[in-house]
Each structure stands twice: as C-alpha cells, then as structure tokens.
Amino acid sequence: MSDITQDDVGYVAPAENAEQDLYHPKSWITKYVFCQDAKVIAIQYASTAIAIGLVALVLSWLMRLQLGFPDSFSFIEPEDYYQFITAHGMIMVVYLLTALFLGGFGNYMIPLMVGARDMAFPYVNMVSYWVYLTAVFVLIASFFVPGGPTGAGWTLYPPQAILSGTPGSDGGIILMLVSLALFIVGFTMGGLNYVVTVLQSRTRGMTLMRMPLTIWGIFVATVLALLAFPALFVGAIMMLLDKILGTSFFMPNIVELGEHLSYGGGSPILFQHLFWFFGHPEVYIVALPAFGIVSDLIAVHSRRHIFGYRMMVWAIVIIGALSFVVWAHHMYVSGMNPYFGFFFATTTLIIAIPTALKVYNWTLTLWKGNIRLNTPMLFAIGFIVTFLNGGITGLFLGNVAIDVPLSDTMFVVAHFHMVMGVAPMLVVFGAIYHWFPLITGKMYSETLGKFHFWVTFLGAYLIYFPMHYLGFVGVPRRYFELGDTQIFTESVGQLNAFISIMTFIVGFAQIVFFYNMFRSYAAGKKSEMNPWGAASLEWQTPEMPPGHGNWGKSLPLVYRWAYDYGVPGATHDFVPQNMAPKDVPMEKKARKSTRSRKA
C-alpha cells in the first residue's frame, strides 16, 4: 500500500460536492422522534431490531422447552410450535439482523466513516425507519389475529403456507406477507441512501480504496439487498394474490380433506426459486457487514494494519457477486432438475475460496500483532472461530451427495445457526462494545463485558455442537416431538434436554449485556476521545459523541487509508486518516532517515 509511506502526499483533490444542506431540528419531536439525523435513525433502527429480536429469543426458548422436555408443557401445542419456529426464523433473519447491520450500523457508520455530514437523503432515510417500524407492527399484529401467526416455517413454502391445515393460514400468513413487503419498501429507501452516500458523498481524499472494510461490507451488502429483495417482494405479492384472490401462481391441482380445491396449474417450485434467489444473498447481506466490522475490530485491537486490504475488498465484492448464482443449493431435494445440482454445488464451493482468503487474512492480521484482549477483540476472535466452523459444515451441505441425507436434519439447523446466527451476533456484540464509547461518550464495564463474552461464546458452542451430532444420527428438524421412535437412542433425548438448558443460560446471560449498556450509559466512566487509538475517521470527530452534522465547521481531509498502525518512525502507534503527512509526529532520527531514503 503506497499510502503508508511518509513522504509528503499532500495532494487532496478540490471539493466536488457543495456543503450539504442539513435539516436542523426545531423541536424535541423533530430531534428525537421524526428525526432526519442518521445517527438518531441508527439508534431507532437498532433499538427496534433488538426489541423484536428479544421476542424471537423468547420464542426460541419456548421451542427448546418442547424439544428438550416433550410432554411436559401442555401449553405448547404442535400448532404453537410451528408458529414459534416461523416467527423466530423470520424475525431473526430479516427484522433483526438485516435491520441491525444495515439500518443500525449502516446509518451510524457510513456518514462518519466516509466523512459526510449525513446521509445523502436524510428525509428518505427517516421515512425508511418509519416504514420499517410499521412492518414490525404488522408482524406483531399477526400474533393477535384469529388463528395466530403463520406456522409455515420461515421459508413460507406454498402450497402448505396458505392451506387450511397450516396454523395461521387465515390472517397470519397475510399479515406476514404484507409485513415483508413493507419491510422491503422501507429497506429500499434506506438502501438507496447507503449506496449513494458511499458512492457520491465521500469527503476529500476518501477514495473507495481508502474506506474502512466496515463500509465496504455494508456497501456491498446493501447492493445485494437492493437486487435480492425484489425477488422476495414479487414472491410475497404473488402468494398474497394466491391467498386472497384465489389465483394459482404457486398452487398446483390439490386435494385437501378429500375436497378438490379450485387451484390448478401453478408452480410451487417457482416460489422456492424466488425465495432462495432472495434467501441466499440474504445470508451475505448479514455476513458481509459482519466481515467488514470484524476486520476493523481486529486491526484496531491488534494494532496492525489489516493484512491484504485490497484482497479483502475484492473478496467482499466477489462473494457478493457469487451469492447470486448459488441459490438452488437450498433446493437439492425440492424436485428440480438434478443436473442443476452439479452447477449450484460447483458455484457454492467456489465461494469457499474468497471466504477462506478472508479468514487467512484475519489470522495474518493477528500474527505478531500487539493484541489487546479486551471485550470487542474477544468477540472478534470468537467470530473467526465460529465462522470457520459454520463455513466448513457449509461445505458439507453444499455437496449434493452429502446434503441429500443431511437435509432437514438438525445438522442443517446447527450449520446455519453457527454461520449466520452465532457468528454475526458475536460481531454485533463486539461492534456495540467497540463503538459504545463513540455513541454514548461513556465507557462500558470491561469485567461484565468479558463475562458476557465467555458465557455467550462457550454457551453457543454447547448449544450448537451437540446439534451437529443430532443431525448425523438423523434427528429431523421441525419435528414437534420424536415420540417413541425406535431408531433414536436415549442419549438423543438427554442431549436435547442439555441443549435446552444451555439456551436458557445463554439467553439469560444477555441480561448482563443490557445491564452493562444501560448502567454504563447512565453512570459509566466518561470515555476519553478515541479510547482505542483507532485510525479510522469516525473517531476523529471534534466532539464525542459526534454532534449534528458530525464534523463541526469543516469536513475532514483524508490523507491515507484507515489502517496506519505501527507506522515505522512515527511516535504514536497509529496515524489518523485525517492527519496531514507533515503533522505526523515522528521520531527525529526516523524522519531524517525516511527523508533521505526518499531522496
């Protein structure tokens, strides 16, 4: 990276964007409720996402109660169990992780990290949040309609999703689909903002290849989302029409309870294709921001520049592009043409190359680094391990011959919870701890943070490792209870009980996290400016937490990439992005020697 060298690269291009016209709030309502400031919108997004995520956490407990202790809880009927599964999956994937990474971290970090005063379209950004909130309320409303929420499984496969045998097939499925459509509309508004802000309103000196990897991850994930969500939108609209108007897009000739329904001639597999054309990029919509954020956490807390920055960027872009041509690996057993399996298995396994490259680069960043094992760093390292685990089981499931016996077993559940549940959540926690001082101006409790990490990390492994085993012995997923099945040994039931107990321990441990956050916010120690000694732009604001318009009087000028740690000869172990080369404090000898070397 030529940017690391200390010669006077003082050239910064003249300003091309006019000073951004900001909306200045005049009342409490426009400042904190209908707010156009990306930072407040980010907090609104994140709080809503975490709140609905807690609902999904409780739902998973209820599921585990049934699985771990069948026949003990009379209030959980089979119908309820399917409704819990469906709502848990949908909330966690769409309403929590997507909204939290893009709406939450995207809104907060993009303007700060690229040196903008706000998002490109603050008003649209505000509307985006309110549409998202409406979608969440519609989702919650589905719990209270007659028949309850839909129990079709989070993939909502027709025909069963809209037939009367499935719980929630009256109002529940309709509200679910409406909520998804609203979510997509709201997300599109936000997503346009993120993309345009990254492309068009960076500060002077901030080239694309100087952006922190957090921004690269969020940016590519947003592009994926803008291109993948349309498929889900179309699928939702067509299923709504099938349900409400009686069209037959997805419905074949079908007999229900001995009665021939009026449907006929539709294609159920069409929905699966549409759903997974959205569904697979969705995995990377969640994973890419996590990749980006974790790269920054590792670089900052090991005091080293990220290893192979350019390769990391291209890996993100290539993973994003490949994610659009792998979707049917979710459909090996769906009855599609078997020849497709070969193509999709090949593309799926190719994704392992850029992904492995990223894991190697994270490890090489740690290599000989001055590692500080504080809470964000622990979570970041936990992510690498977990992601590696989940990624390797992904290689199993990507192969047709191995997937066919393993599909619809607990192995699949373990795989995707490792790779897209636990791994991103570890990054979410790490990122919240990392940026907590920036967002609140206070320092969290390191002791509680470390306690939270160890319980969550070890607990998650105790939950999901046994599940792999359950999958291998053939325990199917989505079964209300195994009953008196002869093929399963007693240990299967014991393991299930153990897993259930662990979910309660891990779940309740999150109270420590919330206590830490609220307590530190209310009465924590005041944090110094830039407590981690980070080089990227978001820590260089004149005030902390950053004020309205982020940058005070004038926008920062950027002279280097975001990873100048341990620059030879510099007196500090990091050089902020916005420090002019002539201002970098150098050891006297070193300055001379670099000068003479250049000459």
Added chain:
Amino acid sequence: MAKTAAGAKALQPGMSGFADDWSSDQRAFKNVHWGKAMMWIFLLSDTFIFSCFLISYMTVRWSTTIPWPNPSEVFGLSVGGVEVPLLLIAIMTFILISSSGTMAMAVNYGYRKNRKVTTYLILLTALFGASFVGMQAFEWSKLIHEGVRPWGNPFGAPQFGSAFFMITGFHGFHVSVGVIFLLIVARKVWRGDYDRGDRGYFTTMKGGYEHVETMGLYWHFVDLVWVFIFAFFYLW
C-alpha cells in the same frame, strides 16, 4: 494543500476515464448529482422486480396444463364490424412512447431554464400518461365484462388473467405514480421553485432543474418496461 478547482482534471473518455472516476475521491459518478444517482440505483432494483414478475409469468405459462389463450383474439377490438387485433394496445404503446419524447424535450428545456415550455411539456407528458392509464382501465373493464378474472377466464388457462392483472396493474401503478409526480414537478417549474432554489415541503431540501431529469429517468424506465410487457404478454 488542496489544489484549486482549476487544477481538477477534465473527464476522460473510455476505460481509463472509468478507472479514474472510480479510483478518485468524493464521487464515483462525476458531475452526477445525488438524486440522479439514486434514481439510477432505484431503477436497477425495480428492474429486478419487473424481471421477477415477467419470469414468473413465463414459468406459470409453462407449468399450467390448460392451453394459453390467443392474445391476438383476446386483445382484439371490433371496429365497424371488423376485428382488429391488438388495436388498443398499439395506440397505448404509441402514446406512452410519445410521452417519452415530450419528457426528453422537457428535460432539455428545463436545463435551458425555459420555465413556460418546460411546464407545458411536462403537463403534456402527464396527459399522455393519464390517457395511457385511462385506456388501460378501459381494457381492464372490457376484459372483466368478458369474464376474465384473476382466478379464471373463459379463454383458457386461469394464469392468463392472474398474470395479466398483476403485471399490467403493477406497471399501471408505476405510471400513475409517475403522473402524480410529473404534476408536482410541473407545478414547481411553473412557480419557479427551481430558479429560486425553494425548499421542498416534505424534504426541506433545495431543488433544481435536475429534478426534471431525475423524473425523466423514471418516466423513460416505465416506458421501457412497457415495451417488455408488450412483447412478452401481447405478442407472444
């Protein structure tokens, strides 16, 4: 430190210019204002929506077991006792494509700051758009009178009516939204909001004649989508 604006490099043509722009700071699309960039990206996303609709339509057309109706007969009109196939659609398509022409002229006159002509041209575009939607309503009501419903029709496969109402409805919705926004932009041009840089009622941001161009992008897109719907639905 920073060079003056005069030192800024002129835009380079070809691949080297592309590489220059994308490796530069501040903007990847030089001389493109934010609203225009946003509209392009939105249209890309919208393209995926319409593509999914059209691909789904093709899929159900293959999956259904009942023969597909002959569009030339279903969409024919009888003029003075003579059956003319696709007459109404031909007129609708002609009108919508003409409206793209008037829109392009409006953009041109807008950048010349010719308020009066720009307003007239935008209003003419909106009128074309509204008449397109009107004729679509006529076509819908004619088909409904003949018994075509989303769940079935007397001519053949029930998916014909489903896909027809869904896709033309979604496109018609796009045109209607476009007409509303054209009227808003026309009013702003007429009052001179863009000359004075008045703030928008909702967004509280200043607007300029670029809005006319952004609006134009949307309108051309809706027009282009219609060409595909026309080809895949009416001609196939």
